[in-house]
Amino acid sequence: MDILFQQIINGLVQGSIYAMVALGYTMVYGIMGLINFAHGEVVMIGTLVAISIVTLLVQSGMPPALAGAFGVAGAALVCMALGWSLERIAYRPLRRAQRLAPLITAIGMSIVLQNLAMMIWGRNYMTFPPLIEKTQYEFAGAAFTSVQVMIVVVAALSMSGLLLLVYRTRLGMAMRATAQNPAVAGLMGVNANRIISSAFVVGSALGAIAGVMVGTYYEVAHYQMGFMLGLKAFTAAVLGGIGNFAGAMAGGVLLGLIEALGAGYIGDLTGGFFGSHYQDIFAFAVLILVLMFRPSGLFGEKTGDRA
Amino acid sequence: MSAPVLLEARAVAKHFGGVKALRDVSLTIRQGEVYGLIGPNGAGKTTFFNCMTGLYVPDGGGFVFAGAPLVADAPHRAAERGIARTFQNIRLFGNMTALENVMVGRHVRTRAGVFGAILRNGATRAEEAAIRRRAEELLHYVGIEDCADDLAKNLSYGDQRRLEIARALAAEPKLLCLDEPAAGMNGAETAELRVLIEGIRADGVTILLIEHDVKLVMGLCDRVAVLDYGALVIEDVPAVVQHDPRVIEAYIGVAA
Amino acid sequence: MNKWLTPRSTLGLVLVAAALIVLPFVVGMGGQAWVRILNFAILYAFLALGLNIVVGFAGLLDLGYVAFYAVGAYTWALLASPHFGLHLPFWAILPIGAVFACIAGALLGAPTLKLRGDYLAIVTLGFGEIVRIFMNNLNAPVNITNGAQGITLIDPVVVGQFKFSATSTIFGLTVTGPQKYYYLLVLLALGVILVNYRLQHSRIGRAWQAIREDEIAAKAIGINTRNVKLLAFAMGASFGGIAGGIFAAMQGFVSPESFSLIESIMILAMVVLGGMGHIPGVILGAVLLAILPEALRYAVVPVQKALFGEVLADPESLRMLVFGLALVLVMRFRPAGLWPSPERRRELAEKTQ
Missing domain, CATH: 3.40.50.300 (P-loop containing nucleotide triphosphate hydrolases)
Known part of the structure; x- marks a missing residue:
C-alpha cells in the first residue's frame, strides 16, 4: 500500500501532461502521416513565453492567477503561430517528397527552435513563477497539491474541448474525413491544406497549455526541456495507437502511471539492483513490449497486408 | 488415365x-x-x-x-x-530494371548470402552470372528482351504483364x-x-x-x-x- | 570490370589516391585539431555507410543506430583499459565488438522488424535510449560501465610495437597520432565502401531493394522478408560496432554522453541528406555534416565581428542554428538528397511533373 496511492497521483498528473502533448503528435500524424519531431520544441517555447509574460505582469503588480491566464493565452497564440508557420514553411513544400525528407526537416526545425530559444532566453534554468497558491492536501496517506489538481482539471477540460471540436463541428468532421482518406475528402470539397494547418494550430495550442502545466508543476524551465518531453509524449501516442485521439489520451495517462509506479517499485522488485534512475527505461521498454504484441498500439486499428 | x-x-x-x-x-x-x-x-x-x-x-x-x-x-x-503468382493489379518493383525484376525472381532458387556477396568468391560469381543468363533468357522467352534495361514502371502495360510472368517463371x-x-x-x-x-x-x-x-x-x-x-x-x-x-x-x- | 579502367578513370583513381595520401599532412598544417576533425568525418562516413545498409538498401528506418556504436565502443573500453585490467589486442577486440553489436541488432530486430516504418523508428529510438540509460547507471551495485563518468585511459590501437596514438618518425617524416589514425580510418572506410557496393549488387542487395519497393510482391516471389531484413539490421549493427571500437581507441575515453539520440539522428541525417542508398551521396553527406558544425565553429565569431563589429549571438547556439537551417533548406530544395542515385532522381522528377 505505502506509496501506491501516492505514485498513482503523481502518475496521473504527469500522464495528463503527456496526453496533452501526445495529442499534438497524433493529430498531425493522423492527418498527414508525419512525425512532427519539432512538436516538443513548440511546447518548450510555450513554457518559456509563458514565463516571460507572467514574470513581467506579476512584476507590474498583477495578481498571479490573472497573469497566469494571460500567460497561457500568450503562449497559446505564439505556439499556434509557430505551429502554423512550421507547417507552411517547412513541411508543406515536402508533401510529395520521399518519406524521410520531412522527418529530417522536422529534426532540423527542432534544432533551430532549440537554439533560437537558447539565444532568446539563455542557457540557464528559469524559474516559473507560482500561478496559484500551493496548498497541500492529504488523502488516504497520499499527499497532493492544488497545483496537481489544477493540472489534471485543466487537462481534462482542454481534452474535452478538443473532443467537442473533433466530433461536434464541421472542422472536426473535415479533419476526421481527411485522416480517413485525403483524396476522397478532397473530392467532397474539403480543403486539405486548411485541415492540415488547423491540425498544427490546434495541436500547438494544446502543446502551449501543456507547456504551462509543465512549468507550474516543476517550477523550472529550460531550452532543452522539450526534447525528452516530446519523445515521451510521442511514445505515449504510439502506445495508444498513433492517429487515434482517445488512444493518445489513454496512452499519455498510462505512460505517466507506468513511469511513476515503475520508478516507485523498481528498487523493491529488483532487490535494490536497479534504482529509480532507470525511470526513463520504462517508457521505452513498455513501448517495445506493447508493439511486439500489438503492432498498431493499444487502440490502433489493425492494418493488415493487402494484396 | x-x-x-x-x-x-x-x-x-x-x-x-x-x-x-x-x-x-x-x-x-x-x-x-x-x-x-x-x-x-x-x-x-x-x-x-x-x-x-x-x-x-x-x-x-x-x-x-x-x-x-x-x-x-x-x-x-x-x-x-x-507456387509462383502474378497480381491482378500488377506488382512489379518499379524502380528496378526489367532484368533486375527477373533476377530477383531467381531468389528462391539461388543461395548466395552476405558473405558470398562481400567476398565475391568464385561460386558467387558463377551463380550471379547464371542468374543473369537465366533472367535474360526469360525476358527473351516472354518477348521483352529489348526492354531489359528499362525501369519496370516505364514499360507499357502489356509488357509489364509479361515481365510479371517472367519474374514468376524465374522461381521455376x-x-x-x-x-x-x-x-x-x-x-x-x-x-x-x-x-x-x-x-x-x-x-x-x-x-x-x-x-x-x-x-x-x-x-x-x-x-x-x-x-x-x-x-x-x-x-x-x-x-x-x-x-x-x-x-x-x-x-x-x-x-x- | 575492365571497361571501367580507361586511361581517364585510371588517372582519376591515381589522383584521388594521391589526394587521400597527402590530405592529413595538408590539413595538419592548420593544426592537429583539423586532422582530428577530418578523422571524425571519415569515422562518420563509415557509420553512415553502415546505416545506409539498413536505411538506404533495406528501407528500414532506424533511429537508434548509435546503440550499436555504443556497444562497440564499450566493448573496446572494457576489454582494453585499466577499468577491468584487461588489455586485449585490437585484432581480438574489434571482431568481438562487431559480434556483440550484431547480436544486439538481431535481438532488437527479431521481434520488431514486422512493425511498419514509423513504429519501427520509434522502437529503435527507444532501444537506443535504453542502451544509453543502462550505460549511465550500470556503475552500481556492480561497477560495469563506471556510469556518467565514463571509462578513461583506454588503450589505443597498437600493432606490434607500432602505437597509433604517439607521434613517430617514418622514413624521416614526422607522423602524428591523428595522422596515423587517419590512414587506418581510410582503410576501414574503403573496406565498408567495398562491402556496400558488393552487397548492393548481389542477390541479397536485390532482395532488399525488392522489399523496399513492394513487400508483398517480394514475399510472393519467395523472399523471406523477415530474415532478409534482419540480415540488413545485423550487418548495419556490426559496422556500428566496429566504428565504436575505433572511436573508443582514438579518444581514449568513452562516456554515455557520446551516444545520445542526437547522434543517431545526425548519422541518419547524413544518409538522407547525402542521398539514401547512393554510396557517393552518403559519403558526401557524412563528410559535410561532420565538418560543417566544426567549420562554423571557426567562422561564426569572425563573421559576426566583420558584419556588426561585435559578437551578438552566442557562437555555439548560432552554429547549431545554422546547422539546423541547413538541414531544412537542403530537404526543401533537394528532397532526394544532395547527390541521389540516378534512379531516385528520375523517380522524383516524375513525381513533380
Missing part, C-alpha cells in the same frame, strides 16, 4: 468480419493442365489465390501441394515449394498462378498472351488462371471451376461448365 494431382484444396474457408469470402471450397488441379477459376466480381477468386500463396491464413481447411500440405504461415514458403514454379492476366488488354494483346500461356504449359508448368475473359478461359483451359459468393458452383471441362444453368445464373444474375 488422368495426370496426378498437383494441388488439392480441401474445404478452404475464409471470412473477413461477417463476410464469408470463401465457403469450404474444395478443388483439385492436376499436373500439366491449365485450370481456370472464374466467377463474377467479388466471388472470392483472389481471396482463394491469397490463401493458397500464404498471404492470407485460411480460417478453415487447407491445401495439399505436390503430396505435402502447404503450411499457411509464410508466403515465401509457397514460392519455395513451387510447378504451379503458375495468373490473376487476371488479360485484364485491360486489347484483342491482339490477349491473343499474344494466349500463345505465351500455351507455350508455358507446353514446357510442363501447370497453370491456374483467374480470368474475366470467358472466351479466353474456355478456349485455353482444360478444366474450369466457377466460384460464386465464395462457394464452388461447378468444376468440370469447359464444354460442360459453359452450359450449366447455375453458371449462367451466376453470371447473368436474376435477369436471366
Whole structure:
C-alpha cells in the first residue's frame, strides 16, 4: 500500500501532461502521416513565453492567477503561430517528397527552435513563477497539491474541448474525413491544406497549455526541456495507437502511471539492483513490449497486408 | 488415365468480419493442365489465390501441394515449394530494371548470402552470372528482351504483364498462378498472351488462371471451376461448365 | 570490370589516391585539431555507410543506430583499459565488438522488424535510449560501465610495437597520432565502401531493394522478408560496432554522453541528406555534416565581428542554428538528397511533373 496511492497521483498528473502533448503528435500524424519531431520544441517555447509574460505582469503588480491566464493565452497564440508557420514553411513544400525528407526537416526545425530559444532566453534554468497558491492536501496517506489538481482539471477540460471540436463541428468532421482518406475528402470539397494547418494550430495550442502545466508543476524551465518531453509524449501516442485521439489520451495517462509506479517499485522488485534512475527505461521498454504484441498500439486499428 | 494431382484444396474457408469470402471450397488441379477459376466480381477468386500463396491464413481447411500440405504461415514458403503468382493489379518493383525484376525472381532458387556477396568468391560469381543468363533468357522467352534495361514502371502495360510472368517463371514454379492476366488488354494483346500461356504449359508448368475473359478461359483451359459468393458452383471441362444453368445464373444474375 | 579502367578513370583513381595520401599532412598544417576533425568525418562516413545498409538498401528506418556504436565502443573500453585490467589486442577486440553489436541488432530486430516504418523508428529510438540509460547507471551495485563518468585511459590501437596514438618518425617524416589514425580510418572506410557496393549488387542487395519497393510482391516471389531484413539490421549493427571500437581507441575515453539520440539522428541525417542508398551521396553527406558544425565553429565569431563589429549571438547556439537551417533548406530544395542515385532522381522528377 505505502506509496501506491501516492505514485498513482503523481502518475496521473504527469500522464495528463503527456496526453496533452501526445495529442499534438497524433493529430498531425493522423492527418498527414508525419512525425512532427519539432512538436516538443513548440511546447518548450510555450513554457518559456509563458514565463516571460507572467514574470513581467506579476512584476507590474498583477495578481498571479490573472497573469497566469494571460500567460497561457500568450503562449497559446505564439505556439499556434509557430505551429502554423512550421507547417507552411517547412513541411508543406515536402508533401510529395520521399518519406524521410520531412522527418529530417522536422529534426532540423527542432534544432533551430532549440537554439533560437537558447539565444532568446539563455542557457540557464528559469524559474516559473507560482500561478496559484500551493496548498497541500492529504488523502488516504497520499499527499497532493492544488497545483496537481489544477493540472489534471485543466487537462481534462482542454481534452474535452478538443473532443467537442473533433466530433461536434464541421472542422472536426473535415479533419476526421481527411485522416480517413485525403483524396476522397478532397473530392467532397474539403480543403486539405486548411485541415492540415488547423491540425498544427490546434495541436500547438494544446502543446502551449501543456507547456504551462509543465512549468507550474516543476517550477523550472529550460531550452532543452522539450526534447525528452516530446519523445515521451510521442511514445505515449504510439502506445495508444498513433492517429487515434482517445488512444493518445489513454496512452499519455498510462505512460505517466507506468513511469511513476515503475520508478516507485523498481528498487523493491529488483532487490535494490536497479534504482529509480532507470525511470526513463520504462517508457521505452513498455513501448517495445506493447508493439511486439500489438503492432498498431493499444487502440490502433489493425492494418493488415493487402494484396 | 488422368495426370496426378498437383494441388488439392480441401474445404478452404475464409471470412473477413461477417463476410464469408470463401465457403469450404474444395478443388483439385492436376499436373500439366491449365485450370481456370472464374466467377463474377467479388466471388472470392483472389481471396482463394491469397490463401493458397500464404498471404492470407485460411480460417478453415487447407491445401495439399505436390503430396505435402502447404503450411499457411509464410508466403515465401509457397514460392519455395513451387507456387509462383502474378497480381491482378500488377506488382512489379518499379524502380528496378526489367532484368533486375527477373533476377530477383531467381531468389528462391539461388543461395548466395552476405558473405558470398562481400567476398565475391568464385561460386558467387558463377551463380550471379547464371542468374543473369537465366533472367535474360526469360525476358527473351516472354518477348521483352529489348526492354531489359528499362525501369519496370516505364514499360507499357502489356509488357509489364509479361515481365510479371517472367519474374514468376524465374522461381521455376510447378504451379503458375495468373490473376487476371488479360485484364485491360486489347484483342491482339490477349491473343499474344494466349500463345505465351500455351507455350508455358507446353514446357510442363501447370497453370491456374483467374480470368474475366470467358472466351479466353474456355478456349485455353482444360478444366474450369466457377466460384460464386465464395462457394464452388461447378468444376468440370469447359464444354460442360459453359452450359450449366447455375453458371449462367451466376453470371447473368436474376435477369436471366 | 575492365571497361571501367580507361586511361581517364585510371588517372582519376591515381589522383584521388594521391589526394587521400597527402590530405592529413595538408590539413595538419592548420593544426592537429583539423586532422582530428577530418578523422571524425571519415569515422562518420563509415557509420553512415553502415546505416545506409539498413536505411538506404533495406528501407528500414532506424533511429537508434548509435546503440550499436555504443556497444562497440564499450566493448573496446572494457576489454582494453585499466577499468577491468584487461588489455586485449585490437585484432581480438574489434571482431568481438562487431559480434556483440550484431547480436544486439538481431535481438532488437527479431521481434520488431514486422512493425511498419514509423513504429519501427520509434522502437529503435527507444532501444537506443535504453542502451544509453543502462550505460549511465550500470556503475552500481556492480561497477560495469563506471556510469556518467565514463571509462578513461583506454588503450589505443597498437600493432606490434607500432602505437597509433604517439607521434613517430617514418622514413624521416614526422607522423602524428591523428595522422596515423587517419590512414587506418581510410582503410576501414574503403573496406565498408567495398562491402556496400558488393552487397548492393548481389542477390541479397536485390532482395532488399525488392522489399523496399513492394513487400508483398517480394514475399510472393519467395523472399523471406523477415530474415532478409534482419540480415540488413545485423550487418548495419556490426559496422556500428566496429566504428565504436575505433572511436573508443582514438579518444581514449568513452562516456554515455557520446551516444545520445542526437547522434543517431545526425548519422541518419547524413544518409538522407547525402542521398539514401547512393554510396557517393552518403559519403558526401557524412563528410559535410561532420565538418560543417566544426567549420562554423571557426567562422561564426569572425563573421559576426566583420558584419556588426561585435559578437551578438552566442557562437555555439548560432552554429547549431545554422546547422539546423541547413538541414531544412537542403530537404526543401533537394528532397532526394544532395547527390541521389540516378534512379531516385528520375523517380522524383516524375513525381513533380
